[in-house]
Amino acid sequence: MSSRPCLTWTGCLCGSKHMLLCILVTTQEQSIPSGMDVYGYLLAREGRLEDVENLGCRLFNISDQHAEPWVVSGCHSFYSKRYSRALYLGAKAIQLNSNSVQALLLKGAALRNMGRVQEAIIHFREAIRLAPCRLDCYEGLIECYLASNSIREAMVMANNVYKTLGANAQTLTLLATVCLEDPVTQEKAKTLLDKALNQRPDYIKAVVKKAELLSREQKYEDGIALLRNALANQSDCVLHRILGDFLVAVNEYQEAMDQYSIALR
Structure with missing residues (x-):
């Protein structure tokens, strides 16, 4: 591989x-x-x-x-x-x-979702050893740290990835994902996501995390605009579902149902 x-x-x-x-x-x-x-x-x-x-x-x-x-x-x-x-x-x-x-990532993800986080960590670390330039290996390990509330370890890893692989939409979003877990670093997360979306407005993971942040702040109209922009040139079931949630929040029920229907296709 x-x-x-x-x-x-x-x-x-x-x-x-x-x-x-x-x-x-x-x-x-x-x-x-x-x-x-x-x-x-x-x-x-x-x-x-x-x-x-x-x-x-x-x-x-x-x-x-x-x-x-x-x-x-x-x-x-x-x-x-x-x-x-x-x-x-x-x-x-x-x-x-x-x-x-890919087999290590699959097994690690399955173990993580079954609550066997420590076993999952072993598999993601092995994946990183074999493919140190693949971002998804680090993403899996960081998700394990977050699942076990090891925010500090997740932050250290995300910062290392950011420094090693450079400041691009993917690494910015990964770091922002960790920052979102700590109330103290919410503003930093927002700044990182804005930078990521400036580089790649259609990057789905960045859009999802920015929408999550806007939902927390109850800025539903901003979230709707963000999601419509991201869906202008692509279709993604997750984005359609989130857009449906935002539309429900502003009482646009019919269009929300339309978005949910698209998400289920």
């Missing part, structure tokens, strides 16, 4: 038909294209679980002796909230390839 940041894979979704065609062709060649586990994760994160299931089946038809099909199926289970199943599939993938970063 490449140690490049996961961000480099986000463009795969834009060419999903081409990617799936590639899989069809490769099935005949009996080999698994590199990065299919990351692609499956991205599809799952977008809520495209039917596509993930189909991808997993196609990869298993090629070979069940590689980590990728197990990871893809595990992502389907994880985003279907079947964490025990995701844990099993992640563990199977690691048995086949102990250096599979």
Whole structure:
């Protein structure tokens, strides 16, 4: 697995038909294209679980002796909230390839969501060792620290990532996420998120966190404007759901229902 940041894979979704065609062709060649586990994760994160299931089946038809099909199926289970199943599939993938970063991330996330945080931390640390430039490895570890109320450790890690990988929308948002957990650093979180959104107005994680902050401040109109802007050139189920919540807060019930319907598609 490449140690490049996961961000480099986000463009795969834009060419999903081409990617799936590639899989069809490769099935005949009996080999698994590199990065299919990351692609499956991205599809799952977008809520495209039917596509993930189909991808997993196609990869298993090629070979069940590689980590990728197990990871893809595990992502389907994880985003279907079947964490025990995701844990099993992640563990199977690691048995086949102990250096599979995506398998470690899957198993770590499943362990975290099952409340086994200390075990999850071990897996995220191993993922960081194997892929020190991948932001999602650090995100997983920081989420574990936050889940165990270890705010100080999370802050130290987020600051280190910020210094190591540079000030970009992703690292700014990660640091802001930790700052949001401490009442003392709320203003810093706001500044960081504004910087992140200035760099990338469509960065979904930054939009979600800024919306969270605006919701706390009951600035619903500002939140609606933020979300509409982010959704102008993309569709994301999470953003549509949050927009629905904001619309309910200002008594725009019909449009809120429309947004919830879009989120469920």
